[in-house]
Amino acid sequence: MPLANGNGVGPSGSNGVMNGKGALARVNLPGHLLYEGSNVDREEFVRLLLQSLRDVGYIESAATLEAESGYSMEQPEVERFRGYVLDGKWSKAEAALTRLGIVDEESIWDAKFLINKQKYLELLEAQKTTTALHVLRTELAPSSPEPAQLHALSSLIMCTEPEDVRQRAGWDGASGQSRQQLLLDLHRFIPPSVMIPKRRFLTLLQQAHEDQLRRCIYHNTPSDSTPFSLFSDHMCDKDGFPGVTTTILLGHADEIWNVEWSHDGMFLASGSADKTAIIWYMGSDSRKWEAHLILQEHPFAVHSLAWSLDDSMLLTGSEHFIKLWDAKTGTCLRTLDEHTETITALSWLPDGSGFISGALDRKIIQWDTEGRKKLSWGLSDLRITDLAVTPDLSRVVTIGMQAPSSSESSTRGARGNGTPGDHSTSNSGGNPSSGNGIMATEHRCIVYHFSTRQVESSVKLDGELTSVKISQDSQYALINHAPDEIHLWDLRLGRLARKFTGQRQGRHIIQSCFGGIDGTFVASGSEDGNVYVWHRDTGLLLEVLAGHEDGSVNSVAWNPKNERMFASCADDHSIRIWEAPTRETNIDAPRHTHYSVSYSAKGKGKTRQVDGDVEDATGMASSSSATLL
Known part of the structure; x- marks a missing residue:
């Protein structure tokens, strides 16, 4: 016997409405599900339709549906x-x-x-x-x-x-x-079946769209510009992914250990074992790079970089020295030597009040915008190998090695001594080998509450920790973890969310990053000379990008203003700029290998070597180059 569709009645209390030809009869359907085999309740579906029809102005259509179905959107109360x-x-x-x-x-x-x-x-x-x-x-x-x-x-x-x-x-x-x-x-106090939440159908559609974007492993365009069709699921191809080397920047004379983009995405700073930092300028055309400034005067290799929020200043770390530079003129504004061991982390504070530094000497120090010491956090429990401040300024995430006892400290070396090429993790005081008198080292991630400077959590991790980056929503910390893993920590839940594997990391300091729209990708260098890119939410390895020569790819940085561009630097003394393919780009090599790019436009088609003289921080002319593929 067919079941009635509900206890509701039409707006006049009758079992139908007039449509010019007489009253509409209620439609009786069997069961209570929308379709056989589905798990959607028919009454809930119809009531949401009624709400949506009335919201957009189809009042008579809603009344007709109410009469035919026998369901009311809500009770009169x-x-x-x-x-x-x-x-x-x-x-x-x-x-x-x-x-x-x-x-x-x-x-x-x-x-x-x-x-x-x-x-x-x-x-x-x-x-x-x-x-x-x-x-x-x-x-x-x-x-x-x-x-x-x-x-x-x-x-x-x-x-x-x-x-x-x-x-x-x-x-x-x-x-x-x-x-x-x-x-x-x-x-939130009234049952939703009694009082339907506002525009509930639209909310469900938006949730479906967001879920499709998360599942699309190559999605790399802003969600507000992504077409959304109710007729088909969203799916991107690889065309928007930056997997092609379009520029090779040459100018350093030794291994390049770090690269950092300016906030406006127009400048790229690089630090090298050759004791210099270079500020590269991209210009309006991403294929017209130039070395804007060469920052010398470093007594040791440059391993830490940080741009001020307005990009007017650049910090460089060289052993226990911090240098504050005018990023427009190359003038060294101040040299800071408060730390007594290698500075491993520099980060400007999101509120623009200054910057923070961390070092192997266990000190965390806050500075004002002019490089004056504001506050010392005292000695951490860690010999800090990296730190990062969450964009919402709620936390400081530090990683490093448990501080040794006084009897151990004399047997452990600090990172580097200014010797080019000395960027191995063992020189950071970690990964001690057996038989040389060095005690086993405990590695930890310690999260501090920024305003109180109190420890919020402390987690012991097996293996050496070399890099930490924070997602833009302040929820996730990305930690490079030797050997051969990158960990994604959920800071709000205080647990490991995901592991990324495939890259090689055991001896050197490797730095990874978030990238793409909403940080949907995770990118990292590797000791096998490749760049690895994963989908953040699934952990799926998407690309293994070759091109750098022998040695490690030490750092990867995604352009903050261009989701289709990132940079990588390596032991081969080069920086590679990776971009999404364009109509001019011809990929004529197998996937995951070196991309050879040619142009069909007039005057192009061969590798161009662009040489020029630029001024270093002393005003002397120096030569650098950018090879455009």
Whole structure:
């Protein structure tokens, strides 16, 4: 026997509506699922359709569907409740709560508190102080979940002007959107089957779109510019992925250990074992690179780099020295020598108040924008090999080796002594070998709360830790972990989220990065001379990019303004710029091998060597080059 479709009736209480030819009969369908074998409830589906049709203005169509299906979008009590809240009928709104399916006593108290808070603020705004005080004492105080919140509300009594009330309460007033916001806040107490969340169908569609983007392993375009069709799933091909070397930058005389992009994506800084840093300028055409400045005056190899937020200054780390440079002129503004061992990390603070440094001497030091010492965090438990500040300035993530006892310290060397090529992890005091008197080393990741400088968490990890980067949403820390792993840590949940494998790392300091739209890729160098790229959310290895010669690829940095470009630097003294293929690009080599790029345009088709004289920090002319493939 066919089942009825529900207990709802048409808007007039009849079993149908008039359509010019008579009343529409209710359609009776068997079962309660939308399709046989599906798990979608038909009533929920139809009620969401009714909500969507009314939202976009198809009122008669909604009425027809309601009559044919026998389902009502919501009970009349729900619509009346909305009206009570939007019209400011607070007593009636309170009384209606129990009729909306709220059975938990605590939830009822919390919902009443929100309603009375709105009533209280509106009375203060209307300068009805006596009535507001009565509400505070007899209605808010008995239901206040927190004394501190009640105290903050009571302090508003002293406001003499409506604008003061709105400003101090962070509230936009009775004539603003506060009542609509109150309805949204009350939604969490009312069962969604009783009061359907606002625009629920649209929310489901947006969630489906976001899930498709996450599943698309080569997705690399902004979500707001990505076409979204209801007729087919989203899927990108490889065309948007930067897998082609378009430029090789030559200028350093020894291994290049680090590269960092400026925030505007127009400049690239590189640090080398040849005791120099070079600032490269890309220009408006990514194939017109030039060496903008050569920063000399370093007594040792340059291993740490950091751009100021406005890109006007560059920090370089060379052993225990920090140099602060004017990135436009190449003038060394200040040399800092507060650290006593190798500086392994430099990071400008996201609020623009200065920068922070970490070193093997266990010190974490905060500096102002002019390089004056502001604050020392004291001695960490770690000989710090790297640190990173979360973009929301809530945490500082440090990695390194547990500090040795005094009896051990004399047997352990610091990283490098200025000898070109000395960038192995063993010189950082880690990976001690047996039989030489060095004790086993414990490696840890310690997370500090930035404002209090207190330890939030400390995790012991097996294997050496050489690099840490933070995702733009401040949720994930990417940690290079020898041997041969990169770990993705969820800082909010305090657990390992994923491992990335395939690259080679056991002897050298290798630095990885997030890249692409919303940090959807993870890229890393490797001791086998290749660049490895994974899909962050699945851990799938997407590309192994060859091109660098023998030796390690030491660092990879993604352009912050161009999701289709990143740079890599290596022991072969070169920097490679990787970009997405264009119509001019011809890939005539097998996948995952060196890409040979040619151009069909006039005057192109061969490798061009661009040589030129640039000024170094002393004003002397120096030669550098950029090879364009």
